[in-house]
Amino acid sequence: MSAPLPTPAPTPSTSRPASGGRDRSAARPRAPRRRHSADRPRRSVTLTVLTGLVLLYSLVPLVWLAISATKTQEGLFDSSGLWFDEDFALWENIARTLSYDDGVFVRWLLNTVLYVVLGAGGATFLAVLGGYGLAKFDFPGRRAVFAVVIGAVAVPGTALAVPTFLMFSELGLTNTPWAVIVPSLISPFGLYLMWVFTTEAVPAELLEAARIDGAGEALTFFRVALPLLGPGIVTVSLFTMVATWNNYFLPLIMIKDPDWYPLTLGLDAWNAQASAAGGEAVFDLVITGSLLTIVPLIAAFLLLQRHWRTGLAAGSVKE
């Protein structure tokens, strides 16, 4: 992002109260020629150009996708990728995407929503519970749990997909929605994040006060701790949501029945149609479908952006 973040936390050093001897710069006489502060950041041409390049790099594929979604199949082949064709076929494309093959796209969309709500929602819930437990209760083996969680963060889901498939095959759960939902419930990174966040956000004194007042553990968690964890929950749910929404490999090996495909697999299947003898090439629908697929994610990010930023920075500064 090129714009400076309007973070509320760092205030200009002038108005900052000297907190003991910790902030040594505050104790030193302030340099009168210092022109840059958090409010007036230093401008750097190099950094701006670099940020601009990265911005361009991330936006060009999106722009290409948005522009291409307005073209007919013929237009896709005829016209330049980064500008519009004469025909503006976006609405028609969307209508065809939603109705092609008896509206199977809508079914895939609902499947994806189901996987996200149950999978990512469940993953977030478990991460919050687990993170809270690890942060606020002292019990033997906590370090071991920490090591396992950190280790699990390092293992990509792709590497576990085949063993998971064999396990689910034994259970007879392959080719059912459970095969996608159950593995999605585990998010080591989410757990770690919640752990760190809870340590910072929920003061032990508060919990103690609640207990002294006679609240049970469940009540303490739901009524006292949970409201403080909002930003962390939003962050973790965004992470797990993106991961589940974009999940390709797990459903690829688990699900054969197109009725249970998520959008990622469905789009791939449409794309593969072009390479089957006698198949119907639907590049225009694949592109429009891809655009429709990312819209909910973009919307989620925009809506939850504020919470997300607060959450991500949590625990990064020791106050």
Place this chain on the structure above:
Amino acid sequence: MTTTTRRLLRGLGLLCAAVLGTAACGGPDSADESLEGVSASDVRAALEKGGSITVWGWEPTLKQVVAGFEKKYPKVDVELVNAGSGNDHYTALQNAISAGSGVPDVAQVEYFALGQFALTRGVHDLSPLGADELEGTFAPGPWNAVRAFDGVHALPMDSGPMVLYYNKDVFDEHGIEVPTTWDEYVDAARALHKADPDVYITNDTGEPGLATSLIWQAGGRPYKTDGTEVAVDFSDEGSRAYAETWQRLLDEDLLAPVTSWSDEWYRGLADGTIATLPAGAWMPANFESGVPKASGSWRVAPLPQWQEGASDSAENGGSGLALPKAAENEELAYAFARYATTGDGVRARIEAGAFPATTADLESEEFLRAEFEYFGGQRANEIFAESSANVSEGWTYLPYQVYANSVFNDTVGKAYVSDTSLAEGLEDWRRSSVEYGREQGFTVVE
């Protein structure tokens, strides 16, 4: 997604298949089951009783077939599942058969891949149900393909007799004759590329299906299979003729470096930079949906010949319907396969633009007279049917052709991107195929 990742994923998928096949699931007990004892009256009774079957296939006209079948037999419920096309489909099918669960009752299997399922007894021999009496019902190419491994392991659904599709506008523009021999084809390639450096005679980045079909047409018979004995040999005259001609096209950079079925390929077919396409008779449907802009520009010609005046042809692609053993509703499955390949389903498929494998249809006046608007009103079926009748005999694929094709690009593919010659590439391919055959327990005759 980039091609590399997709290839990686596919590789992992295959690995999964391998893992499943050897360790996890130990193979189904159903291998000994046969259709012995199931009679035609059982099939009729099953149809009256009703039930449900699952069909795995990607062929688009299967939709119409399923609709027609369900209408004719209202008590039968058919679920059509597209479990991916090509390798994805075979991986999924092999997985299901090895695991013994989730197996479809009917599966579409391309002729080149049938051996894998026939020899491992993954699919039924349909002879006891009377399929062996269907000789003459189907064109010789597809019929031989389903009979290649002792028995009838699938009912031929479609066939792909090869022809040469060419962009007439491009040839007219440069005043070049449509080639009738492969020597003329090389000359035309030079002339076209010289007249307009953007134009290539065809595209090829190394495609096993095309290479084997051209070797087939040239009279080469690199594969021999007899039970579990196989032989691979690319030194016969036909294989050499192919390698020599294609080497000339490669040496002079006359082949467009565009991979078939990519969006770039569709674009090339549309804008005239790919001038011809040697392919099977299934291509018109792809032309119509994928290259609508070039409607009227393309025509169909007989495949160029290796010897002047000859009229040899070969099959390129094509698939049949097989009945995996682990499935339960053999009677209904067979009824469906018959309906789709010899019954009313054939008509439905032809109407939807598919190319049949049944002799009666290939010879019918109505079929032959059909004018293809896409090909400027040409009666293309006449050329397809002639090609179908001239498919040269005696060709077999390896029982593990799916694997062999998957390593084509690592071996022969080198000839397309480096100084390796095509002949060396073929030798390399032979070695890989032989090695894999040994690993799988085949007796490889050198």
